[in-house]
Amino acid sequence: MTIPIKKISSFCKTGSGGTPSRSNNAFFENGTIPWVKSGELKNRYITEVEEYITELAVEKSSAKLVSKGSLLIAMYGATVGEVSQLTFDATTNQAICNIQPDENVCDVNYLYRFLEASKPYLLSRRVGGGQPNISQGVIKDLEVPLPPLAEQRRIAAILDQADELRQKRQQAIEKLDQLLQATFIDMFGDPVSNPKGWEVGCIGDMLESVKYGSSDKATLEGEIPILRMNNLTYSGEMDLRDLKYITKVQADEKYLVKEGDILFNRTNSKELVGKTAVYVGPEPMAYAGYLVRGRTKENFAPEYISAFLNSPWGKEKLQSMCKSIVGMANINAKEFQSIVLPIPPENEQMHFKARVLAIREKKQLLVNQLNVFETLFKSLQNQAFNGTL
Template sequence: MTIPVQKLSTFCKTGSGGTPSRSNNNFFENGTIPWVKSGELKNRYITEIEEYITDLAIEKSSAKLVAKGSLLIAMYGATVGEVSQLTFDATTNQAICNILPDENICDVNYLYRFLEASKPYLLSRRVGGGQPNISQGIIKDLEIPLPPLSEQRRIASILDKVDELRQKRQQAIAKLDQLLQATFIDMFGDPVSNPKGWNIVKVGNIVDEFIGGKNVECPDESDSPYKILKVSAVTSKVYKSSESKIAPNGFVPNNLAIVKKGDLLFSRANTTELVAATAYIWQTPDNIVLPDKLWKFSISDEAKVNKLYLWDLFKNTEFRNELSKLSSGTSGSMKNISKGKLNELKMPLPPKELQEKFAEISTKLWSEIEIYKQSSDTLEKLFKSIQNKAFSGTL
C-alpha cells in the first residue's frame, strides 16, 4: 500500500516567538503568561517553565501566544532538534518553532513521534557558524507520511508503550546514580564547603597530566581500524564508546591518546551546561582514540587518590559549579577550560582508605546499573527499529 505524503506546511500552522526587551521591567515583572525558552525543550511534555511575561510584552514584542497541545522544536541552542509538547497555553522565544496540526489530517502524537525520529535529518540541515541553526523553512518542508488517522494512532500508541519501558529503565538507572551521589555526600560531605575538614589540595597536585588527542577531520567512510570519540561520549557522565566517528585512512594515533579500561575522561570544551562532564571507563574497545576536546587523567601515584572518588567528586553538582566557573570563551555556545586553571582548582582529599571504601560501593552499584543499561540498550534498539518500520509503512 502506498502511503500518501504531504509537506508539514500543508496541514500545520507554524510560527516562532520572540524575546521581549529585558530593559523594560513591565514586560516581565508580575508576568502570568508562560514564556518557554529553547533550553527547556528536554522532555516529551513541557509542564513547568522558569519565566513569565505580561500582556504588554505580547502586545509590544514578537512573542505570540501558542495553544496548549502544540509541538515545539528547538531551532538552535544546546537543545537544537529536540521536540516537546505544550501542556498549557504559552509564548516562546525566537529559537523555537511551534507546530499545530489539523487534527482531521494528522494525529498530534503521531506527528510528535515523526519529528522525534527526524532529529538526525534536521541536524544535518543546520547552517551557520558558531551556533548552527535549523530554519523554520526546513521544518515546514518536511515530508510527512500520512496513513489513515486510525493507523497513525496505532503507530503512536506502539511507540508510546516501548518508550514507557525505555523511560522506566532510565529512571531506575537515575535512581541508582542518585543513591551513589547521596552516599558520596554522606561519606565526604559537600566538597565545596568541606564540613568534614578534609585536607585541601590542588587538582594539579594529584593529576600529573591531562592527556588529549588531536583535532581530526573524520570522513563518512574509511578503512581505518580506529575510531575517534565525540564529546557526546561523556556528556551524560557515563562513557559511551558508540559516540565515536571512524578515523581517516592512514591515521596513526598517539598511544597515550588511546583510551583504556579504568581511564577517567573529562570534557574540556562544550556548551556552558555540558563543559567539564566527566566519565569513568568500565570497559571499552581497544581501538578508541581521544579527540582534542576530551582529556584523560594521568595519575602516576594512585596511593593518594582513587579514580572512582575523583569521578563522583567531578560529577557532584556543587563541585561542577566550581568547574564551570573556570570555563571561558566569547561564544555563547562553546566554553573552554584550560589545563592551567584546572590544575589550580582546589579539591578535598579524604583518607585513601575512605576513598577505597567508597570505590567498593561504587563498583557494586555500577554493576547493577550495567544490567539496567544492557536492558535499556536493547529497548533503545527496539524503539529505533519500530520507528524505522512505522514511518516506512512496514509496521
C-alpha cells in the first residue's frame, strides 16, 4: 500500500508568536497568560513557564494565544529543532512555530514523533551567522507520511513505549547522581560548619603536584586524545564523547593525566569556571591549557576533593573567588590550591572513594543500557516513517 505524503502546510495551521515590549509594565505586571520562550522547549510537554503576560499584551503585540495540545518547535536559539506540546493555552515568543494538525488527517502524537525524528534535517536547514535559525517556511514544507489514523496511533504508541524505557534509564542515572551528593553530605556533613571537627587545611596540602595543561593546537585526528574544558561536566563527570588529538611528540609527560588525577577547569564563563572531575582512565590522555591537573598524595582521595568542589558549598566558594576578564572568569592554579576545606582522616576518605566507585560502576551499567535503548529508539524512528514498522 502506498502511504500518502503531505506537506505540513496542507493539513496543519501554523503560526509564530511575539515579544511584548518590556518597556511597558502593563504587558507583564500581574500577567496571567503563559508566555513560552524557545529556550523552554526541552521536554515532551510544556507544563510550566517562567513568565506570564497580560490580556493587553496579547491585544497590542504579535503574541497570539495558542490552544492547549498544540505542538511548538523552536526556530532559533540554543534549542533549534526541539519540539514540545502545550498542556494549557499559552502564547509564545517569535522564535517558536506553533502547529495545530487537522485531527481528521493526523494524530497529534504521531506528528510529534515525526517532528522529533526530523530534528537532524531541521538543523541542516539552519541559515544565518551568529545565531543560525530555521524559518517557518522550512517547517511548513516538511513532508509527512500519513498512513490511516489507526496506524498513526499504533506507531506513536510503539515509539512512546520505547521512549519510556529511555526515560526510566535516564531517571535512574539522575538518582545515582543524587546519591553521590547525598553520600558526601551523609559522611562529611556541611563542610563550612565542619560538624565532625576535622582538621582544616587547603587543597594544596593534599596534592603532590599541580600543573597547567598543553597550549598546543588540537586537531580532529591524531595519536593522543587531549581533554578540554567541554570534557568536564558541571556535575563532576568525565564526558569523553567529543575528543580532539595531539601528536605523541606534543604529548610531553607533564601534559598527561593518569587514573586518579583531578582536572580543574581554571577558565570558563563565571557559571562554569571551576568544573572539577577525577580522571578514571585507564589509558593516559593529554589535557589542554584551560585545565589544571592536581595529583594527590597517597593518603588522600581525589574523589573527596572533587566532591567538595562539586558540592553546593564548593560551587558557592568558586563563584565568590573567580575573577572576570573580558567575559571569561578565571581561577589560577595557586588560587585552586588555596581553597580551604576540612581534611577528613585517610580511612574516611578511602571509604568515601570506595562508595563513589561503586556508585559510578552502577551508573556505567545504566549508561550502557541507555545507549542500547537510544540505538533501538532511533531504529524504530527510521522504521516508523519509512513504512516498515
